[in-house]
Amino acid sequence: MPIFDTPEALETILGGFFERLRFVEQAYLIYQIGGTMEFVFRKPDTRIRWVPQPKTAATPFTVAYGVPTEPVLLTFEQDGDTAHRFWLGRVNLQQALARQQVVARGPLSRAMKLIPHLDEIYPLYAHYLEDVGHAEWIGGARS
Amino acid sequence: MSASRLIRAAILPDYDQPIEVTTVTLDAPQHGEVLVRLVAAGVCHSDGHVVTGHLPLPTPIVLGHEGAGVVEEVGMGVTHLRPGDRVMVSWIPACGHCWWCVNGQPELCEQANTSAVSGERPDGSTRLHWHNAPLYPFSSAGTWAEAAVVPATSVVPIPDHLPYAEAALLGCAVQTGVGAALRSPLRPGDTVAVIGCGGVGLNIIQGARIRGASTILAVDPAAENRELALIMGAHHAINPAQEDALTAVLDLTDDRGVDVAFEAVGQPELIALAFAAARRGGTAIAVGVPTPNATVSVNAFAFASQEKTLTGSWFGGSYAPRDVPRLIALWERQQLQLTSLIRRQYSLDAAGEALYQLLHHPAGRNLITLHSSPVPPDISEKGA
Numbered sequence: 010m011p012i013f014d015t016p017e018a019l020e021t022i023l024g025g026f027f028e029r030l031r032f033v034e035q036a037y038l039i040y041q042i043g044g045t046m047e048f049v050f051r052k053p054d055t056r057i058r059w060v061p062q063p064k065t066a067a068t069p070f071t072v073a074y075g076v077p078t079e080p081v082l083l084t085f086e087q088d089g090d091t092a093h094r095f096w097l098g099r100v101n102l103q104q105a106l107a108r109q110q111v112v113a114r115g116p117l118s119r120a121m122k123l124i125p126h127l128d129e130i131y132p133l134y135a136h137y138l139e140d141v142g143h144a145e146w147i148g149g150a151r152s
Numbered sequence: 153m154s155a156s157r158l159i160r161a162a163i164l165p166d167y168d169q170p171i172e173v174t175t176v177t178l179d180a181p182q183h184g185e186v187l188v189r190l191v192a193a194g195v196c197h198s199d200g201h202v203v204t205g206h207l208p209l210p211t212p213i214v215l216g217h218e219g220a221g222v223v224e225e226v227g228m229g230v231t232h233l234r235p236g237d238r239v240m241v242s243w244i245p246a247c248g249h250c251w252w253c254v255n256g257q258p259e260l261c262e263q264a265n266t267s268a269v270s271g272e273r274p275d276g277s278t279r280l281h282w283h284n285a286p287l288y289p290f291s292s293a294g295t296w297a298e299a300a301v302v303p304a305t306s307v308v309p310i311p312d313h314l315p316y317a318e319a320a321l322l323g324c325a326v327q328t329g330v331g332a333a334l335r336s337p338l339r340p341g342d343t344v345a346v347i348g349c350g351g352v353g354l355n356i357i358q359g360a361r362i363r364g365a366s367t368i369l370a371v372d373p374a375a376e377n378r379e380l381a382l383i384m385g386a387h388h389a390i391n392p393a394q395e396d397a398l399t400a401v402l403d404l405t406d407d408r409g410v411d412v413a414f415e416a417v418g419q420p421e422l423i424a425l426a427f428a429a430a431r432r433g434g435t436a437i438a439v440g441v442p443t444p445n446a447t448v449s450v451n452a453f454a455f456a457s458q459e460k461t462l463t464g465s466w467f468g469g470s471y472a473p474r475d476v477p478r479l480i481a482l483w484e485r486q487q488l489q490l491t492s493l494i495r496r497q498y499s500l501d502a503a504g505e506a507l508y509q510l511l512h513h514p515a516g517r518n519l520i521t522l523h524s525s526p527v528p529p530d531i532s533e534k535g536a
């Protein structure tokens with residue numbers, strides 16, 4: 010059984026988490042990435058993206074759904090379970106790229122701005138899952 | 153333990169930025185580490201790939217992952233090196249304890265790979281600092297600098313009669329290229345193709361010659377590289393800008409294809425070319441390093457129906473403490489050429505020019521030559 014059984018479930022859970030990330034101190038990293046970062050999901054099929062906002066905006070990026078209407082800099086394609094395990098800190102990105110569990114398009118070097126900070130972000134996802142009543146998913150996926 | 157010191161180093165502040173040659177802080181070597189005062193450092197295509205972001209390593213970074221110099225200081229627990237030793241510096245400090253090290257593939261060492269990707273020592277620290285922030289060395293090396301603190305396992309002593317410039321090439325290009333050929337299925341009398349004749353490809357040619365290949369076909373669009381390929385032992389040099397490389401290889405092999413084809417550029421379409429150039433039952437080996445999200449398309453039917461193998465070689469499967477002395481022995485017996493690989497030498501201040509040449513006019517191996525004057529005196533303050 011996949012963690013997210015419908016596109017709506019994935020959008021609610023991961024989308025909600027991304028919404029929360031807009032307000033954390035690492036959100037400014039989107040400016041170093043320098044463009045829209047899109048997550049394309051399979052099983053279930055949906056897409057969510059982080060869209061950078063002007064520095065005067067309330068948060069450094071907004072979360073958008075569906076087919077992009079603006080240019081996308083970086084795309085990460087993966088299935089819902091891989092995404093879930095990734096945000097729990099259980100996916101080695103280097104290995105996942107090599108096994109094509111995660112397919113990246115665009116200048117990967119821009120994503121490097123985020124990678125040193127992932128260890129600070131992973132616990133936020135676990136906390137978030139607790140907050141939304143899915144603590145049972147934290148240990149659930151195979152590491 | 154001595155204090156930190158100030159050194160000059162060539163830094164890439166961020167991807168696609170100009171190289172900055174500036175003063176940085178280098179900490180004293182800790183347990184299992186040595187401080188090497190560098191005399192020569194190689195300019196490798198991987199350095200260029202970091203600059204363009206195709207090899208995404210953490211920035212700011214001190215470039216350079218092969219070099220040679222003199223040990224100036226050793227940390228606790230280092231027994232095979234002493235201050236004053238002449239050494240070469242390599243870039244995969246195999247830990248000796250992880251699954252890959254224990255199972256005979258130290259080139260895939262988990263700890264060395266993690267350090268290369270993170271830029272940090274296993275405890276999360278760095279020995280380099282710039283503007284009060286961590287500065288990362290390229291693959292635990294960072295040889296485009298007056299000095300480097302590196303894991304002692306990256307360092308192998310060299311004999312007095314081996315010049316520093318030649319020794320520097322042993323750090324990456326020679327181990328990667330010669331190692332790829334020596335560990336390939338190549339048998340004496342085989343025909344091989346080498347696609348891409350830069351620093352690594354030229355050394356694949358040398359390795360294939362040493363291994364006993366009867367016919368070596370070199371493919372490269374640059375005239376200088378084709379000329380060098382013939383000097384290294386190739387028998388035919390194919391210019392893919394003038395003729396279709398696959399047709400040329402087939403014409404030279406009675407339409408059979410080569411026994412072993414090496415790709416030494418890191419371009420998916422050239423990996424596919426190597427696969428196409430291999431004979432039925434033959435092997436194609438990807439040695440060049442593509443960007444981590446690259447994919448390659450090859451004929452699936454050929455795997456089963458033609459028993460073709462497509463495989464890869466990382467750092468030539470080399471383990472510096474084992475292989476560098478063997479390569480030096482081959483050099484001493486004139487079987488391995490080093491001097492003729494060296495094209496241009498640049499001062500540290502000209503590191504940007506060296507990179508420009510690498511990216512626009514690649515040929516042979518270029519070097520950064522560091523003056524061999526003593527490292528500046530220790531400073532009392534840490535974290536400058």
Ligand SMILES: [Zn+2]
Pocket residue numbers: 196197198199217324325
């Ligand atoms: Zn190299």
Ligand SMILES: [Zn+2]
Pocket residue numbers: 246247248249250251252253254258260261262263264
């Ligand atoms: Zn290891």
